[in-house]
Amino acid sequence: MNDGDGRKMSKGCQPLSxxxxxxxxxxxxxxxxxxxxxxxxxxxxxxxxxxxxxxxGNWNAIQxxxxxxxxxxxxxxxxxxxxxxxLKKGAFSPEEERKIIEFHAKFGNKWxxxxxxxPGRTDNEIKNYWNTRIKxxxxxGLPVYPANICRQVLNDSQESPNxxxxxxxxxxxxxxxxxxxxxxxxxQFKNLKLTQYGPTIFNIPESTHSMFEQSAGSFQxxxxxxxxxxxxxxxxxxxxxxxxxxxxxxxVPEFNPYVDYSSEKITDSPKLSFPCDPNLNSxxxxxxxxxxxYAGLNDNTSSVPISGVKKLELPSFQFxxxxxxxxxxxxxxLPSLESVDTLIQSPPADQTQSYLVSSDSxxxxxxxxxxxxxxxxxNNNFLQQxxxxxxxxxxxxxxxxxxxxxxSPSADQTQSYPVSPDTxxxxxxxxxxxxxxxxxxxxxxxxxxxxxxxxxxxxISMGSVDEPQSVEATQDQDVKHETVFQDPTxxxxxxxxxxQIGLKKPDAALFDSGWRGNPDADNKSDQSNPxxxxxxxxxxxxxxxx
DNA sequence: AATTCCCACAACCGCGTCCCC
DNA sequence: TGGGGACGCGGTTGTGGGAAT
Numbered sequence: 329m330n331d332g333d334g335r336k337m338s339k340g341c342q343p344l345s346x347x348x349x350x351x352x353x354x355x356x357x358x359x360x361x362x363x364x365x366x367x368x369x370x371x372x373x374x375x376x377x378x379x380x381x382x383x384x385g386n387w388n389a390i391q392x393x394x395x396x397x398x399x400x401x402x403x404x405x406x407x408x409x410x411x412x413x414x415l416k417k418g419a420f421s422p423e424e425e426r427k428i429i430e431f432h433a434k435f436g437n438k439w440x441x442x443x444x445x446x447p448g449r450t451d452n453e454i455k456n457y458w459n460t461r462i463k464x465x466x467x468x469g470l471p472v473y474p475a476n477i478c479r480q481v482l483n484d485s486q487e488s489p490n491x492x493x494x495x496x497x498x499x500x501x502x503x504x505x506x507x508x509x510x511x512x513x514x515x516q517f518k519n520l521k522l523t524q525y526g527p528t529i530f531n532i533p534e535s536t537h538s539m540f541e542q543s544a545g546s547f548q549x550x551x552x553x554x555x556x557x558x559x560x561x562x563x564x565x566x567x568x569x570x571x572x573x574x575x576x577x578x579x580v581p582e583f584n585p586y587v588d589y590s591s592e593k594i595t596d597s598p599k600l601s602f603p604c605d606p607n608l609n610s611x612x613x614x615x616x617x618x619x620x621x622y623a624g625l626n627d628n629t630s631s632v633p634i635s636g637v638k639k640l641e642l643p644s645f646q647f648x649x650x651x652x653x654x655x656x657x658x659x660x661x662l663p664s665l666e667s668v669d670t671l672i673q674s675p676p677a678d679q680t681q682s683y684l685v686s687s688d689s690x691x692x693x694x695x696x697x698x699x700x701x702x703x704x705x706x707n708n709n710f711l712q713q714x715x716x717x718x719x720x721x722x723x724x725x726x727x728x729x730x731x732x733x734x735x736s737p738s739a740d741q742t743q744s745y746p747v748s749p750d751t752x753x754x755x756x757x758x759x760x761x762x763x764x765x766x767x768x769x770x771x772x773x774x775x776x777x778x779x780x781x782x783x784x785x786x787x788i789s790m791g792s793v794d795e796p797q798s799v800e801a802t803q804d805q806d807v808k809h810e811t812v813f814q815d816p817t818x819x820x821x822x823x824x825x826x827x828q829i830g831l832k833k834p835d836a837a838l839f840d841s842g843w844r845g846n847p848d849a850d851n852k853s854d855q856s857n858p859x860x861x862x863x864x865x866x867x868x869x870x871x872x873x874x
Numbered sequence: 875a876a877t878t879c880c881c882a883c884a885a886c887c888g889c890g891t892c893c894c895c
Numbered sequence: 896t897g898g899g900g901a902c903g904c905g906g907t908t909g910t911g912g913g914a915a916t
Contacts, residue, residue, distance in 0.1 A: 366884070366910085388901070404902070405885070440904055451904070456883055459906095463881085 363397040367406050371396060375403055376411050409450045416448030420457055428454055429477050 363371075374396045382389075384407065387400030396403065409415075420428065424446055431442040439451035439458075446454065465472050 364886070386901080400901075401887090401903095402885075408903095409884075437905065452884075455905075460882060 362391070362399045362402070364402075367398075367410075371398065372406070372411055375407060379407055379411070405452075409452050414448055415450065420449075424449065425457075426477075428458060429473060430480060432458060433473055433477050433480075 367375075374394050375390065375398075378390050378394050378396075382393075384404075387404045390396055390400060390403045391398060398406070427446060428442060431438075431445055435441050437455075437458075439455040442454045443449050443451040462472060
């Protein structure tokens with residue numbers, strides 16, 4: 329570390345007026361710059377001694393009274409994360425891991441809250457664990473939330489007075505007063521069958537539902553997956569994933585919602601399956617955007633399909649008419665940022681339709697969005713959204729057909745899922761403005777540049793696996809188009825990405841490392857690389873791209 | 875053996891909130 | 896009531912070390 333020469337003045341921390349941190353030779357103008365970087369044992373000792381003597385708090389006084397060249401903030405962090413006597417060290421126990429997953433499902437990224445529930449553990453520790461886990465699961469193409477957790481959270485939610493927001497940590501955490509004008513009306517999930525879907529990491533905004541309806545059969549074929557970049561060195565998980573390819577491509581793996589995956593390492597989860605893509609023959613494009621990632625600021629993005637290996641289960645969504653209306657109208661509530669987190673573009677009913685991203689995207693919006701996202705921090709309440717995603721809205725089609733329907737204890741449930749309130753209307757304003765500017769109000773014009781802008785904003789549009797949409801049904805979508813595609817937000821300029829993901833033969837594309845050349849996949853897309861597009865929405869480090 | 879890559883984690887940073895004056 | 900400091904929170908970055916090449 330930069331112990332010593334690498335020291336810098338900590339931003340946000342006032343320099344010491346006088347300190348005896350002799351080892352620091354950066355003393356400028358008589359002021360000792362506050363040290364940054366790893367703490368030394370000496371510093372630790374000083375801090376511990378001070379706290380033992382004076383107790384916690386008044387952190388800024390430490391540097392004054394002890395001469396410790398650390399700002400109060402740094403002292404507090406060091407104490408809280410490492411020096412506190414009651415801290416638990418070492419790896420998380422399986423039980424702790426299970427709790428973390430559960431808490432994340434409930435609270436979202438409320439690390440401090442989670443830490444409060446886990447004695448001896450710090451928020452930073454939990455956060456790091458979670459982020460690492462996310463990456464790992466992503467890489468393996470595994471669902472972040474085990475089905476049992478989803479189910480549990482769902483049950484908890486149902487039991488609570490405010491039930492309705494299932495697995496929406498943000499919603500549950502948020503004070504109701506925070507619900508602003510952007511709050512999306514509750515979404516009604518009919519025939520909720522959470523467990524049948526098992527875990528999913530995607531947050532699918534309700535607005536997506538209507539898309540499914542309209543795209544009817546098209547979305548039956550989507551595979552949610554994590555884009556995966558080939559690792560230079562294969563991991564066990566990769567191996568597993570690859571090993572699944574065959575079966576996934578040809579059969580519908582069975583997902584056991586009752587298996588507790590909470591603490592499993594990827595390497596020991598060979599039984600995991602991907603309860604998705606009930607219709608492997610479907611040809612509907614499908615896009616999934618995960619929250620918080622860097623945006624593809626340039627539209628030089630390619631249409632290269634994600635060379636992912638795994639598929640994620642896709643919940644179906646349904647909107648009530650009123651909800652649809654809400655989304656359609658310009659003044660309607662835009663999706664919350666949380667909903668923005670996950671973006672999935674659903675292809676129109678006409679699967680031959682191209683989803684190429686308009687080439688005219690200037691990247692500005694993406695930049696803005698990205699900035700906003702970054703700044704705000706991706707409040708990727710995966711689970712919240714995941715849970716929503718997990719909830720099929722329709723059960724007309726026997727889920728069993730999908731191969732993972734049997735276990736759906738709550739098939740008859742009808743629930744309302746309030747969209748998490750948006751805490752920042754700026755992005756919506758920008759997006760909306762952009763859309764307006766671009767004139768995307770030309771409903772149904774999926775190729776409209778403006779529409780594409782909303783990708784970032786758009787709730788995931790996914791095919792409902794259990795949607796009663798027969799192929800025939802998919803052809804009758806006029807009405808649905810009005811309700812759904814009217815809202816430009818459903819389409820992103822990253823259409824190409826969609827295109828790429830929306831493979832006629834998802835499986836093949838997914839697992840075909842050479843799917844760049846997949847004729848089906850790039851039927852109408854350019855050769856751009858979806859990496860940027862995906863990266864723009866995925867909060868994770870996408871190690872999935874070549 | 876050197877290099878590269880990746881993971882895990884510690885620490886930093888910016889921002890929001892609380893509290894006191 | 897508002898200004899400012901203290902503190903907390905969540906996201907991001909940087910670093911060390913191990914594994915793979």
